Amino acid sequence: MSAFDALMGFTRETMALAQVAGRLGWDQETVMPRGAADQRAEEMAAMEAVLHARRVDPRVGEWLAAVDEAALDDVGRAQMRHIRRSYARNQKVPADLATALARLTSRAQGQWAEARAADDFAAFAPVLAEIVRLKREEASALAAGGDLYDALLDDYEPEAKAADLQAMFDALRPRLVALRAAALDKPAPKGVTGTFDEAAQMALSRKLALAFGYDLNLGRVDKAVHPFSSGSGLDVRITTRTNPADPFNCFYSTIHEVGHACYEQNIDRAYLLTPLGQGVSMGVHESQSRIYENQLGRSRAFTGWLYGQMRDAFGDFGIADEDAFYAAVNRLQNGFIRTEADEVQYNLHVMLRFDLERALIAGDLAVSDLESAWNERFAADFGFAVDRASNGCLQDVHWSVGLFGYFPTYSLGNVYAGCLNEALRKAVPDLDAQLAQGQTGAATGWLRENLQRHGGLMTPREVITQACGAAPSEAPLLAYLEDKFGALYGI
Amino acid sequence: MSAFDALMGFTRETMALAQVAGRLGWDQETVMPRGAADQRAEEMAAMEAVLHARRVDPRVGEWLAAVDEAALDDVGRAQMRHIRRSYARNQKVPADLATALARLTSRAQGQWAEARAADDFAAFAPVLAEIVRLKREEASALAAGGDLYDALLDDYEPEAKAADLQAMFDALRPRLVALRAAALDKPAPKGVTGTFDEAAQMALSRKLALAFGYDLNLGRVDKAVHPFSSGSGLDVRITTRTNPADPFNCFYSTIHEVGHACYEQNIDRAYLLTPLGQGVSMGVHESQSRIYENQLGRSRAFTGWLYGQMRDAFGDFGIADEDAFYAAVNRLQNGFIRTEADEVQYNLHVMLRFDLERALIAGDLAVSDLESAWNERFAADFGFAVDRASNGCLQDVHWSVGLFGYFPTYSLGNVYAGCLNEALRKAVPDLDAQLAQGQTGAATGWLRENLQRHGGLMTPREVITQACGAAPSEAPLLAYLEDKFGALYGI
Incomplete structure (x- = not known):
């Protein structure tokens, strides 16, 4: 067996x-x-130990050294790139640091939950300070003299640079702040009223999942407290949730997770159980969930179809026609919470976190000053004050589990979705006519063909660039948001 | 860290x-x-490879050699006995033989299913012959000069000997053949009629599971094609099935699996995720499922309570009173299939397989003669002829996956259940009065206290002996069956 075959067998x-x-x-x-739960924690830890041992197994290093890359095809070289990258990453971090981080963050998640329940940032600050200290150590080990934050970002968005993201976000932020303020200055559109049967929500959820091309023969839809998509290849499962008063929570959570899941399901089957056989980065993954959810699912055309579906399922729910429904689906509201934010405000939440976590990792912001920095920035962008820590800097789990460098991939995903939407609309001129019939096939087919099927074959930036015919830019997202919400709110 | 602690940590x-x-x-x-399914097969194989590597890991041998057993308490010595036994077993079987068996049996299961669907034993015979050949090789490696069949039996019922089982079965078989013939000579009791709503069956199933002490906070009940119990410790799940025409299938499958599951749930929590923390053998496991299902669940007293439950859930189903219901639950019918057999006939099915598989492993029966040997024996014990292979020697999956030595543990479990029932009835004189109220607590509490909590602390024979105050014997089972069915059928 060649070194490459041995390496691929082990990796598989x-x-x-x-x-x-x-x-x-x-x-x-x-x-x-x-x-x-207690037994499960041991089972998970045992699986993690097995996986970790394989990721730093010295045989991988030997195989990597022995492979003749010149003899490989493009796919083989891409596989090598992923394996080499992951192995090098794990070699750089000292084992005792990795262990210390794993121990600390596994404990910290519970401490964060307690502090959040008590609205007491001071109780969590010492734990977070220790996490930041260890993440800075990890970043130093990974960066080898380069930028610390970039080294962490690389785990979630390979080869992305914080400075490039900053340039995009600097262009987005003032325009989104202005758009938000102008829209919220207008009369708020009417929302839905009444109670929406939860079983009927789940039934329509499945219909929506199928409408967006999710293959239920290779997946399933269940309920969970927090919606998520899980798995790659032939077994990709999604969850959603139901709230009797708010059917949009269920439907758009479903469409969002279907975007993630279809990306995984649509990767070339030849890449199954290899490094190429999963979504290439968090940003690209989020671009799929977001374009399914927003540019397609919250479009005037698709919401027109959804309005009919909801009338069939629920009867009258206080919305007179398709236009009013479109406004209800897309209405802006003041709020503290990122995960509940609309298309316009969501990225403001993310940029706030990006700036703060960069400062923490750079050593320019002390954890003890984080809460006041958060609250000051929130007031500047959103125009009102954070009332308590659970609505402010304790709202997200990410930092407690050591996820630094993850937040910006949410907005990068939105930026990518903006680029993809622009290219898609050029490629499929009658897209709206299809969406108005609940037909997403032309859109999801275009995404599958131009992006999803490639899995990890290219870098994130490469795959977006070749799909869109241009390098990623925030301009299409900004134009899309200003057009859509300008029209909706008469700005 | 001591060698014992290292060994236990690795084992855990x-x-x-x-x-x-x-x-x-x-x-x-x-x-x-x-x-x-395809991806799942690779996932399972990867898990099996990890587990196999750990089971033959040379560090286990080093730790085993280094432990000072004299310094351990009883529990520690019992842990050592299990670990030593399992390690020695895996050391004895050459790796290439283990691999060959795993490959062959993984393929053979599908070939068996095809042959069964086609009622064509000749199509499966060559595969089975190869399995028998490799199992004989495996048995030789394990037996080290001892009895081949005993070496295989030991995997499922540690320290049991085929000769001891044979003596019990020889005492059981003629009396069961006679009891069966006498009962079937009498008019058959009336069965249930009508259609039984499947959701209502599942609801009553959950009620039955709770009535027998199954802890749903540490388990769950789902539907599956074949009912089973799965897991140990804090996560023990059962499945059952529903048939609109036959509610007993659902209810008694549930009670049977609850017996298995409660054994696992009731083991001393101090043994969690250790070799002592699971049921000690197949025979003892089956004794729990069978005593829950039969001696308790099919008793006159408990069926009286169940009759009321079923009347509440389903209204009139053609059975006039508790006595008629008891007769319906326990009625004997001619049939070919082991898994559908009643208490009297079940063991006859098992003994047939035991005798045939002993002869196969001894080399006294050729696979090419198996079908005729099966059919001849079936006619002798059951009084009518096997009509096709799927009703005969192709009905069970066991041999196709290499399970030789497993079948007799079913009847051994029934023998143990007979012994335990005798002791239980002495210990709890008013048991029937409690069962008649749907109260199983005294019975299941006695079983937990005297047997289940010990897990793997003693050998199978030891744990039955100390619970019953006497060595296992077929006599109590025989007396129970002859009393019960003698009375039911007026024999």
Whole structure:
């Protein structure tokens, strides 16, 4: 057996084990008996130990050194790039630092939840300070003299640079602040009223999942507290949630997760259980969930179809016609919480976190000053004051589990979605006529063909660039948002 | 860290991984998307490879050699006995033989299913002959000069001997053949009629599970094609099935699996994720499922309570009173299939298989003669002829996956259940009065206290002996069956 075949065989087995570990997470959030948590923690830790040992297995280093890359085709070289990158990353971080971080963050998640419940940032600050200290150490090990934050960002968005993101975000932020303020200055559109049967919400959810091309023969839809998509290849499952008063929460959570899931389902089957066989980055993943959810799912055309579906399922819910429904689906509201934010305000939440976490990692902001920095920035962008820590700097789990460099990929995903939407609309001129019939096939087919099927073959930036015919830019997203909400709000 | 602590830490991690692998099986039978089968096979194989590597890891041998057993308490010595036993077993079987068996049996299961569907034993015979050949090789490696069949039996019922089982079965068989013939000579009791709503069956199933002490906070009940119990410790799940025409299938499958599951749930929590933390053998496991299902669940007293429950759930189903219901629950019918057999006939099915598989492993019966040997024996015990292979020697999956030595543990479980029932009835004189109220607490509490909590602390024979105050014997089972069915059928 060649070194390449041996390396790929070993890697394939590792990826199969990673799927098993991931499915334990799905199980935990959907079907696990409540009392099983302690045993489950040991099971998860045992799986992580197995996976970690394989990721730093010295045989991988030997195989990597022995492979004749010149003899490989493009796909083989792309596989090598992923394996080399992941192995080098894990070699750089000292084992005791990795262990310390794993221990600390596993404990910190509970401490964060307690502090959030008590609205007490001071109780969590010492833990967070220790996490920041260790993440800075990890970043130093990874950066080898380069930018610390870039080294962390690279885990979620390979080869992205914070300075490039900053340039995009600097262009977005003032225009979104202005758009937000102008829209909220106008009369608020009417929302839905009444109670929406939860079983009927789930039934329409499945219909929406199918409408967006999700393959239920290779997946399933369940309920969970927080919607998510889980798995790669032939077993990609999504969850959603229902709220009797707010059917949009269910439907747009479903469409969002279907975007993630279809990306995984539509990757070339030849890449199954290899490094190429999963979404290439968090940003590109989010671009798929967001374009499904927003540019397609919240479009005037598609909401027209959805209005009919909802009338059939729920009767009268206080919205007179398709135009009023479109306004209701897309209405802006003041709020503290990122995950509940609309298309316009969402990125403001993300940029706030991006700037603060960059300052933390750079050493320019002390954790003890984080809450006041957060509140000051929030007031500047949103025009009102944070009332308590659970509505402010304690609202997200990310930092407590050591995720620094993750937040900006949400907005990068929106930027990518803007670029893809522009290219898609050029490629499919009658898209709206199809969406108005609940037909997404032309759109999802274009995304599958131009982006999804490639999996990890190219870098994130490359795959967006070749799909769009131009390098990523924030301009299409900005134009889309200003056009859409300008029209909706008469700005 | 002492060698013992290191060994236990490693073993605990292995057991956690085994729980994960087991739960993949649960997932596959209950919630897995249909199209995921190919990927799942790779995931299972990867988990098996990890588990196998740990089971033969040379560090285990070093730790085993280094532990000072004299310094351990009883529990520690019992842990050592299990670990030593399992390690020695895996050391004895050459790696290439283990691999060959795994490959062959993984393929053979599909070939068996095809042959069964075609009622064509000749199509499967060559595959089975190869399995028998490799199992004989495996048995030779394990037996080290001892009895081949005993070496295989030991995998499922540690320290049991085929000769001892044979003596019990020889005492049982003629009396059961006679009891069966006498009962079937009498007019058949009336069965239930009508259609039984499947959701209502599942609701009553959950009620029955709770009535028998199953902890739903540490488990769950789902539907599957074949009912099973899965997992140990804090996450023990059962499945059942529904048939609109036959509610007893659902209810008694549930009670049977609850017996297995409660055994696992009731083991001393101090043994969690250790070799002591699971049922000690197949026979003892089956004794729990069978005593829950039969001696308790099919008793006159408990069926009286169940009759009321079923009347409440389903109204009139053609059975006039509790006595008629008791007769309907326990009625004997001619049939070919082991898994559908009643208490009297079940063991005859098992003994047939035991005698045939002993002869196969001894080399006294050629696979080419198996079908005729089966049919001849069936006619002798059951009084009518097998009509086709799927009703005869192709009905069970066991041999196709290499399970030789497993069948007799079913009847051994019934023998143990007979012994335990005798002791239980002495210990709890008013048991029937409690069962008549749907109260199983005294019975299941006695079983938990005297047997279940010990897990793997003693050998199978030891745990039955100390619970019953006497060595296992077929006499109590025989007396129970002859009394019960003698009275029911007026024999």
